Amino acid sequence: xxxxxxxxxxxxxxxxxxxxxxxxxxxxxxxxxxxxxxxxxxxxxxxxxxxxxxxxxxxxxxxxxxxxxxxxxxxxxxxxxxxxxxxxxxxxxxxxxxxxxxxxxxxxxxxxxxxxxxxxxxxxxxxxxxxxxxxxxxxxxxxxxxxxxxxxxxxxxxxxxxxxxxxxxxxxxxxxxxxxxxxxxxxxxxxxxxxxxxxxxxxxxxxxxxxxxxxxxxxxxxxxxxxxxxxxxxxxxxxxxxxxxxxxxxxxxxxxxxxxxxxxxxxxxxxxxxxxxxx
Amino acid sequence: xxxxxxxxxxxxxxxxxxxxxxxxxxxxxxxxxxxxxxxxxxxxxxxxxxxxxxxxxxxxxxxxxxxxxxxxxxxxxxxxxxxxxxxxxxxxxxxxxxxxxxxxxxxxxxxxxxxxxxxxxxxxxxxxxxxxxxxxxxxxxxxxxxxxxxxxxxxxxxxxxxxxxxxxxxxxxxxxxxxxxxxxxxxxxxxxxxxxxxxxxxxxxxxxxxxxxxxxxxxxxxxxxxxxxxxxxxxxxxxxxxxxxxxxxxxxxxxxxxxxxxxxxxxxxxxxxxxxxxxxxxxxxxxxxxxxxxxxxxxxxxxxxxxxxxxxxxxxxxxxxxxxxxxxxxxxxxxxxxxxxxxxxxxxxxxxxxxxxxxxxxxxxxxxxxxxxxxxxxxxxxxxxxxxxxxxxxxxxxxxxxxxxxxxxxxxxxxxxxxxxxxxxxxxxxxxxxxxxxxxxxxxxxxxxxxxxxx
Numbered sequence: 001x002x003x004x005x006x007x008x009x010x011x012x013x014x015x016x017x018x019x020x021x022x023x024x025x026x027x028x029x030x031x032x033x034x035x036x037x038x039x040x041x042x043x044x045x046x047x048x049x050x051x052x053x054x055x056x057x058x059x060x061x062x063x064x065x066x067x068x069x070x071x072x073x074x075x076x077x078x079x080x081x082x083x084x085x086x087x088x089x090x091x092x093x094x095x096x097x098x099x100x101x102x103x104x105x106x107x108x109x110x111x112x113x114x115x116x117x118x119x120x121x122x123x124x125x126x127x128x129x130x131x132x133x134x135x136x137x138x139x140x141x142x143x144x145x146x147x148x149x150x151x152x153x154x155x156x157x158x159x160x161x162x163x164x165x166x167x168x169x170x171x172x173x174x175x176x177x178x179x180x181x182x183x184x185x186x187x188x189x190x191x192x193x194x195x196x197x198x199x200x201x202x203x204x205x206x207x208x209x210x211x212x213x214x215x216x217x218x219x220x221x222x223x224x225x226x227x228x229x230x231x232x233x234x235x236x237x238x239x240x241x242x243x244x245x246x247x248x249x250x251x252x253x254x255x256x257x258x259x260x261x262x263x264x265x266x267x268x269x270x271x272x273x274x275x276x277x278x279x
Numbered sequence: 280x281x282x283x284x285x286x287x288x289x290x291x292x293x294x295x296x297x298x299x300x301x302x303x304x305x306x307x308x309x310x311x312x313x314x315x316x317x318x319x320x321x322x323x324x325x326x327x328x329x330x331x332x333x334x335x336x337x338x339x340x341x342x343x344x345x346x347x348x349x350x351x352x353x354x355x356x357x358x359x360x361x362x363x364x365x366x367x368x369x370x371x372x373x374x375x376x377x378x379x380x381x382x383x384x385x386x387x388x389x390x391x392x393x394x395x396x397x398x399x400x401x402x403x404x405x406x407x408x409x410x411x412x413x414x415x416x417x418x419x420x421x422x423x424x425x426x427x428x429x430x431x432x433x434x435x436x437x438x439x440x441x442x443x444x445x446x447x448x449x450x451x452x453x454x455x456x457x458x459x460x461x462x463x464x465x466x467x468x469x470x471x472x473x474x475x476x477x478x479x480x481x482x483x484x485x486x487x488x489x490x491x492x493x494x495x496x497x498x499x500x501x502x503x504x505x506x507x508x509x510x511x512x513x514x515x516x517x518x519x520x521x522x523x524x525x526x527x528x529x530x531x532x533x534x535x536x537x538x539x540x541x542x543x544x545x546x547x548x549x550x551x552x553x554x555x556x557x558x559x560x561x562x563x564x565x566x567x568x569x570x571x572x573x574x575x576x577x578x579x580x581x582x583x584x585x586x587x588x589x590x591x592x593x594x595x596x597x598x599x600x601x602x603x604x605x606x607x608x609x610x611x612x613x614x615x616x617x618x619x620x621x622x623x624x625x626x627x628x629x630x631x632x633x634x635x636x637x638x639x640x641x642x643x644x645x646x647x648x649x650x651x652x653x654x655x656x657x658x659x660x661x662x663x664x665x666x667x668x669x670x671x672x673x674x675x676x677x678x679x680x681x682x683x684x685x686x687x688x689x690x691x692x693x694x695x696x697x698x699x700x701x702x703x704x705x706x707x708x709x710x711x712x713x714x715x716x717x718x719x720x721x722x723x724x725x726x727x728x729x730x731x732x733x734x
Contacts, residue, residue: 024480024488038445044537044546045445069545085445087482216537216546219443219484220666221509222529226520233513233520238668252520255620259522260547267545 002082006059011141015065015109016075017051023058025050025088031116032094032210032242035060036218038085039073046070047215049187049241050089051112060086063112063141069267090218091241094120095208100182102126103175104150105168105196107133107188113210114187115142119149126183127151131171133192137162169195181205186245190254197245209245211236213253214260227253282317284386285310292601296571299457302598303367305399306392315343318388321380326390329378331711332358332720336375336390339397352401355394358723360403360426363464365716366395368455368561370592374716399464403429403471411435413733416499418485418669421449422715423505423705425468426722427729428477431503434730438477439499443484446536449507451715453536454528454562456569459595486672491701501700501729504680504688505722508706508713510664514557518615519659523549523622527558527566527660540573551655553577555625557612558660559584564595566658567604578604579652583611583630583643610650611643615657625652665707673698693728694721702729 007019025035034049052061066075077083094117102121106114111132122128130150134140135158147153154171155163164171168188175181176199184207186196193209200207213225213236220238227236230247234240287303295302306314318340326336335354342351355362371377371391379387413436417424420442432438446452448465473479483489485506494502511526513519533539537546554575556567559582570578580599582589585608589596600606610627617623627650630643665686673680681689681697688708690696696703704721706713 024483027489027493028487042538042544044544085482087443087445087484087488089487090484216529216532217444219509220668221511221663222532223511223513223526224529226513228520233515238666256520256522258620259549263547263549267547 002084003086004082005077005079008077008079011063012139014067014075015063015139015141017061017063017141018074018077019054020060020062020083020086021058022060022086022088025060025086026053026055026058029053029060029089030093031096031120032113033089033091034218034241035062035086035088035090036215037062037070037074037083039070039077039083041084043073043084044070045085045216045218047090047212047218047237049110049113049210049212050116052115063109065109068264087218091237092239094185094210094242096120096124098125099206100126101180102128103172103181103184104128104130105133105172105184105186105188105192106130106146107168107186107192108135108139110188110212112142114185115145115149117185117187118146122150129154129175131156131168131175133157133168133188135159167195168192169199172196172199176200176203176205184208185242186210190250190257193245194250197248197250201246207245208242209248211241211243211248211253213256226256281385282313284317284389285314285392286389287392295458296602299572301461302458305396306389311343311393311396314389314393315340317381318344319380325378325380326375326388329375331374331716332723334358334375334394340388340390340393343393343397348397349401351397353404355397356403359716359719360429361422361468361715361719362394362398364398364422364451364460364468365719366391366393366398367460367464368592368715370712370714372593373712406433406475408432408476409435410437411733413437413500414439414498415729415733416441416485416494416502417505418502419443419449419505419507419705419707420447420469420479421451421505421507421705422718423507423722423725424449424503425472426719427503427505427704427726428472428722429475430723430726431729432472432475432477434733436500436730436733440477440479441483441485441489442479442481443506444536445481447479447481453532454565456531456535456565458568458572459565484668486668486670490676491669491673491678491698492676495700500733501702503694503722503725503729504669504696504701504703504707505705505718505725506666506669506707507718508663508665508687508709510666511659512661512664513659514612514661516612516614518617518622521615521617521622522620523551523655524615524657524659527556527562527658528663530566530658531562531569534569534573548573549656550574551622553579553654554656554658555579555581555652555654556658556660557581558662559589559591560660560662561591561595562662563660564591564599564604566660568595568599568602570656570658571602571604575656577654579607579654580604581607581610581612581627581652583609584640585609585632588640607652609643610652611645613649616651622655622657625654625657626650627652663706692724694725695728700732
């Protein structure tokens, strides 16, 4: 028995939003948690953060970019077809409570989880700023949805085609000068999360970053997702994925994500789907 | 003239270095006869005491002598649901065979090989199942769970086994490699359970996807937690998070469960030239022998005690040596060297054996002398601990499960936890050595207690 795709949309070029029938994932899912999927029999296990849930219908929403072999396989599934496996919710939920003023920084195609995170912070009584950044306007998605989830939404693009020109850290700096910020959370590419951590370091703003290292089982039994936090080895899948960004050894975690780069490239080159798409 | 202990045929040592086919085949029918004839049918059989679940060994061997294989199968299955598995993976030299009287002057009866033959060539007797109207949740599909599920189902309970991974079998699936336990054997046991009406739900993590309280709310009258001890212990030395340092769990899961390394598998595997496997248990042997098969040129097993203290099965140690695994004894890991974020050799301290420790084993003591070993990959096989997911989630909903200091669930002799209707067994609540047969024993005990409870 598989997990049926109920809806599928391409929300920006090569980036998809899908809804899946997954009642066991949705029942206890909270903001900041993730799932592991296998698109096909013999497929690999790949983590994706939960973008949205409909608890009544048992529907899970995922947002992903078709960048590698498995995300391309997932993107190739049509409405009515099934994935072979989805397991979750995994990891610790984002540490939601009333801090006062919270800034959510959402970078690139990994920004979707910020929707539930911002919403949960807002529901907990915080003033929530969200800063959403991408390379250009075509890569900005869910702007209306994100706006509803926070108190105020800022958009940045590297090329200035939408919102402010520049990086999310530019807006963050402006907010920091303007008022007292109590908590910041960054979700996006490693270099972006590191830049946020550097900007808030020493300012008293408690900052978390949502780690996305390589995972296999996602339940704490292998340690592929090891991250050093405050000098201690943590497993991102069970202890995280959110950690104190000022204590994360970013050099190490970035190094660990490149171990299979060559193999992944070769595999993507041999991927028939990619070949078809390029024809 | 006395009959000699019969030996199973083995795959050629060179040939088997490049495949995952079973190393050992079964005894032949003729050999089984000869081997069974060696059993003295002792009045006070010491072999039975050596078996953690006390299989009636002389009786099943007598049934073989009488040409009644089905009866032999029935006798074994009265106490052990997985003869094909246990006949292959039990450390018999420390259990049944280690106690056999013939072993005092010569070689013990090959009980494991006989059990395996009977298991492979007979089927569990079909039992009529009368619905009891009660529901039991089994958390984990390893040895303990499979065994408990069968015994619970026989009493007519609706049994649902929840498994976190996408495939069933626990360590038998992701840990023990197919050259030691052919997957047809495992699949056959699981199919038997499905045919009995046991329901399996994969991709469900109890403590995350569903909590203990929710299981109770959903109408489960009893819960058996047998989630194992799958959390890998690392060494805690510099360089441990470099690329190409793997836990044995990760390495074996990639190869066994995900089929990494095969052409048609998208799960990647990093195969270097020289690998150090740290540890001396069965998992270390499995990792080393798997490393040989996926193409490492030099495979070391590095252990801090001596050969005499190796906890692995004798058979696996011999097989590893035959397959070219190089053993280094009295070496304790100190540091892993870094080159551009990847493993670039390892430093060890040379040890010597000191006084016996609390467990009675002589403790390794550092000599102050250090050596470097040239490797590009490190696999850590230093054992595992219990995963705290269930305990933590239960605590969060006000159902605190008592555990010991190391996080293992505390149970009484019936495998009952401190919570009413919640039982635990196998490696998550271990009693004695951690192995398949002990987990099965726990599954049987818990099932018995739950069956009593639900009467």
